Amino acid sequence: MVTPRPGSRAEQRLRTEARILDAAAQMFLTAGYERTTIRAVASAAGVDAGLVMHYFGSKQELFQRVTHASPAQPLGGTPEQVSEQILAILADSLTSEPVQSLAVLRSMLTHPEATQVAQEGAARYRAQISRSIPAADADTRAALVSAIMIGVIVSRHLLKNGGLTDATPQQIVGLLRPCLRSLTLADPSPSSS
Amino acid sequence: MVTPRPGSRAEQRLRTEARILDAAAQMFLTAGYERTTIRAVASAAGVDAGLVMHYFGSKQELFQRVTHASPAQPLGGTPEQVSEQILAILADSLTSEPVQSLAVLRSMLTHPEATQVAQEGAARYRAQISRSIPAADADTRAALVSAIMIGVIVSRHLLKNGGLTDATPQQIVGLLRPCLRSLTLADPSPSSS
DNA sequence: GTCTATAACCCGATAGAC
DNA sequence: GTCTATCGGGTTATAGAC
Numbered sequence: 001m002v003t004p005r006p007g008s009r010a011e012q013r014l015r016t017e018a019r020i021l022d023a024a025a026q027m028f029l030t031a032g033y034e035r036t037t038i039r040a041v042a043s044a045a046g047v048d049a050g051l052v053m054h055y056f057g058s059k060q061e062l063f064q065r066v067t068h069a070s071p072a073q074p075l076g077g078t079p080e081q082v083s084e085q086i087l088a089i090l091a092d093s094l095t096s097e098p099v100q101s102l103a104v105l106r107s108m109l110t111h112p113e114a115t116q117v118a119q120e121g122a123a124r125y126r127a128q129i130s131r132s133i134p135a136a137d138a139d140t141r142a143a144l145v146s147a148i149m150i151g152v153i154v155s156r157h158l159l160k161n162g163g164l165t166d167a168t169p170q171q172i173v174g175l176l177r178p179c180l181r182s183l184t185l186a187d188p189s190p191s192s193s
Numbered sequence: 194m195v196t197p198r199p200g201s202r203a204e205q206r207l208r209t210e211a212r213i214l215d216a217a218a219q220m221f222l223t224a225g226y227e228r229t230t231i232r233a234v235a236s237a238a239g240v241d242a243g244l245v246m247h248y249f250g251s252k253q254e255l256f257q258r259v260t261h262a263s264p265a266q267p268l269g270g271t272p273e274q275v276s277e278q279i280l281a282i283l284a285d286s287l288t289s290e291p292v293q294s295l296a297v298l299r300s301m302l303t304h305p306e307a308t309q310v311a312q313e314g315a316a317r318y319r320a321q322i323s324r325s326i327p328a329a330d331a332d333t334r335a336a337l338v339s340a341i342m343i344g345v346i347v348s349r350h351l352l353k354n355g356g357l358t359d360a361t362p363q364q365i366v367g368l369l370r371p372c373l374r375s376l377t378l379a380d381p382s383p384s385s386s
Numbered sequence: 387g388t389c390t391a392t393a394a395c396c397c398g399a400t401a402g403a404c
Numbered sequence: 405g406t407c408t409a410t411c412g413g414g415t416t417a418t419a420g421a422c
Contacts (some may be wrong), residue, residue, distance in 0.1 A: 032303035034227035108301045110225035142357025151344020163336025182371035
């Protein structure tokens with residue numbers, strides 16, 4: 001992406017476009033897709049609703065532009081290393097999850113496009129985790145790890161469930177470490193159900 | 194609730210009311226609150242939209258009637274027993290979670306009323322779990338248990354994340370048992386973070 | 387580049403006929 | 405008890421003025 005010379009029309013356009021994207025991200029995050037209106041986004045960005053349409057074409061494209069990012073970092077190494085990498089990612093997510101990801105999570109249960117994005121993200125994630133688990137039921141274990149991450153992040157950032165919002169990331173990671181280890185390492189002493 | 198004599202108007206009314214409630218539950222569950230329309234519910238129930246309004250007053254009241262149930266069973270006993278009770282509840286939820294609960298979960302991130310219901314449910318749940326954990330950070334541990342349950346149930350029933358939809362409840366419960374035990378029992382060997 | 391005006395549509399809710 | 409007709413308001417999206 002080139003940087004047009006300051007003061008030019010193209011540069012002005014990029015500025016307002018960025019302002020619109022910021023406002024949209026914030027609103028998609030807090031209100032979800034359905035309750036977010038083009039009018040409100042435009043108003044928050046200090047421009048007209050028609051301009052938003054002119055730039056992004058449709059509400060759906062605006063949502064895609066806001067949420068299309070996050071290319072998922074690769075995991076690797078021994079199961080223990082992977083476990084620690086996941087915990088590190090979780091710690092990051094607990095302190096400051098990016099607005100794009102949270103916007104997807106907010107709408108993943110009610111907006112089909114967001115559902116798809118969330119599913120694809122979770123699937124990539126699961127595949128990586130699954131690959132580094134030496135067990136026959138690696139897929140199920142990886143899916144559980146993914147589900148736990150989703151549950152914790154959603155509870156803390158979106159539902160704001162007291163007990164998790166107050167705790168520090170280190171505290172949460174410390175409590176979750178045994179869980180993750182029991183899932184990523186094949187437990188040598190499984191209880192019979 | 195009395196059962197009016199068959200063929201009477203009151204009995205006819207209860208029948209159509211039940212049909213509307215069923216259709217509404219199904220639609221709230223699959224589409225969420227915002228995307229569910231009175232018209233569509235009425236059509237699915239084989240009646241007119243005006244009749245739905247006449248019975249339930251508003252869309253919001255209809256939603257409450259659909260989701261107001263589920264009085265949360267009590268937990269108790271030793272930490273190990275509580276852990277097993279939670280796993281039993283999870284197993285139930287994995288095989289057949291009631292539509293009312295799923296309807297709340299579906300909209301909990303985007304509809305304020307559903308958010309509140311979900312928060313209150315999770316809070317009651319957390320309080321019970323917290324009470325039976327002998328640890329200083331019991332609240333955080335209970336919140337993590339609650340978050341994990343939400344993540345697993347949402348992933349399986351709502352997101353339909355492959356790895357979890359295919360697995361049997363017993364398999365999931367078996368894999369999750371060490372996690373739950375490490376959270377409900379104070380771990381004697383905590384890793385320092 | 388930005389904004390105004392409006393078209394076209396769907397919603398929840400109301401009033402009243404049958 | 406059930407349905408028809410409609411009101412009033414909100415939305416996305418379009419066409420065109422400045």
